[in-house]
Amino acid sequence: MAQVQPNLGGTSRIMNSALAEMRKGDYEKANAFFRQIIDSNLPIPPEMPYYFAETLYELHQYDNSANFLNKYLQINGLKGENYENAKKLEAKLVKPLHEIKTCELCDRRGYRFKTCFTCEGSKHLEQDCSYCKAKGIVGCNKCMGSGLITKRNVFNIVEYHECDKCTGEGRLTCPTCTGEKIEHSTCRTCRGIGHLQSDQVCDHKSDEPRHMSFVFQKLKSH
């Protein structure tokens, strides 16, 4: 059986273009070239994962950068031409990866959560209670709404008593909405999480301070 030699011709040409863009500092373009290599399904040049990791680092896609860097170190180990650089990049990634881990505004890959457009972050949807038709009360099922129940005494005479379930009111607080007239259901868009994923890289800064300073500014002007 003939040994199949991997044909790196096409991919090394694209990789040279990517490296040229990296030297120019245009990491967006370099990224596009690296993606071409991946999409081509041709054998990937051995040093490519390192350069791609560096590009992703510059684009602040730290999680992705770490993935390619780990792959690079796994495949090439100490033999990689960029072993030293890879170790340096690995060290540089520690801080941003830690920031992603501790940030509550982004997912574990560092992408900012956006507020769910359906429930606006409340996680639940509210609708009129269907059980009481948003009245908050239902007719008592023991006295059928009359407030009275009948009993026959020892002389077989019908006596009327106040219904003990509704204390003679004939009505009960709706058991479904407990009188709130509103039914809550889990938001289906976000599955009750309140936020959705986005492709915006998170800066781990809350929008809150900007908003608060605006409030303080308004307070001062009075």
Ligand SMILES: [Zn+2]
């Ligand atoms: Zn939602």
Ligand SMILES: [Zn+2]
């Ligand atoms: Zn009753």
Ligand SMILES: [Zn+2]
């Ligand atoms: Zn109800």
Ligand SMILES: [Zn+2]
């Ligand atoms: Zn974040």
